[in-house]
Amino acid sequence: MNLALTWNTAKRVLTQLRRDPRTLAMLIVLPTGLTWLLQYIFSESPVPPTGPIFNTIGPRIMGLFPLILMFIITSITMLRERQSGTLERLMVGPTGKADVILGYALAFGLVATVQAIAMTAWSVWPLGLEIPTGLWRLGLVMVLDALVGTALGLLASAVARTEFQAVQMMPMVIIPQLLLAGLFVNRSDMPVALEYVSDVLPVSYSIDAVNDILAGNGDGIWVPVAILVAFIAGSLVLGAMTLRRRTD
């Protein structure tokens, strides 16, 4: 890989996003709007002794918004790149496979950072979220969620043949992870077989990290964060390997 070539692709992807105000709005306005909806539905529920429900549910759910949004956007954009011939043109030239994949990850990572800052800020003020450890940790987990979505979306684009199929990959790849992540049942209370499955799924570690944050165990997040980073790196390498200089 080459830094200049990677940044060239990242810059191009960001320019494309800038040209598409609806998508850009969807990336920033939609997750903040959904966070507001999440806070609103609990606003008239009786407050349990542990504090407002939004304080415990909000951080667990909020990370799923960037995950899902980035998965869809990345899988479709990358599929277009594969099918429009632009990827073939790039692969005939000096740009490396890693430059393309990392360029996308860098561009969407920057968008994810803005998204995480907007969501965290919005959830604290005006939505009144209070968590026991530093907010930046929650923001960090949300950026990693977005990057997991990006990395999985890049992989999905290698399997899907059409945009229609790419969209269908979302419920297939994301929903089982939500069910197994420990949102509904603690992972340790699940049947052993499912617990093992949840151990290899990235979203489980994102929820683990949020649970540490909510338990006031700020330092506890580093193990799940390291696992998430490793998963993202591994998926990006795998994603780069699905690009081919020669095709049939």
Next chain:
Amino acid sequence: MRNNAPEGAAISIRALHVIRGGNEVLPHIDLDVPRGQIVGLLGPSGGGKTTLMRAIVGAQIVAGGSVEVLGHPAGSAVLRSRIGYVTQAPSIYPDLTARENLAYFARTVGEGADAVATTLHHIGLADAADRPVSTLSGGQESRVSLGAALVGDPELLVLDEPTVGLDPALRRDLWGLFHELRDAGKTLLVSSHVMDEASRCDRLVFIRDGAILADDTFESILADTGTDNADAAFLALTDRRAA
């Protein structure tokens, strides 16, 4: 496998064999493309033109044979900034402007804004440079795609049907540009299914069903077949092969 490329051949193909989806698209083809010439690759669609071009730029999985380009095996890393490739469908980003598209591909080969401006002028799009490609006409779009290949000033241009759908004045201008590039020492391999573009090439390769029917100058092909136009020559060669 013999490998006796003539001195200075830009492209030298020996026994190239390509199978796609179980069908033999190119059955053991031999072909040499001399440097500094415009070679027209003519024939009906489905005849193997695109597959041959993809093999030359190193984008096609091949079943056998050898393809040497500018002295290196096709697909070598050293060739990547020396070949310009234009696919049949415009392979550019419709949401970016012409200038942004060219700038992106220019930077992949280490070129900057000067090369972009010169290329926009060459392809006649200086006036529409800052409009998103999606708002351009089909002809303008295919010229942006061509520009993205020209911007790196490559030694070899592989152009798959670059003039399809263009009005006659634009086609004349583009051929003028191709001749300028040739005069500057570049090699061009240009495919077309429009036979009347034959007279604009230095050399012609007729290809049909993966077989090379002729590989010579236009004049020699006409003399050999006793015909006076490319269409008739192509038919004569097809009949001769069938006989």
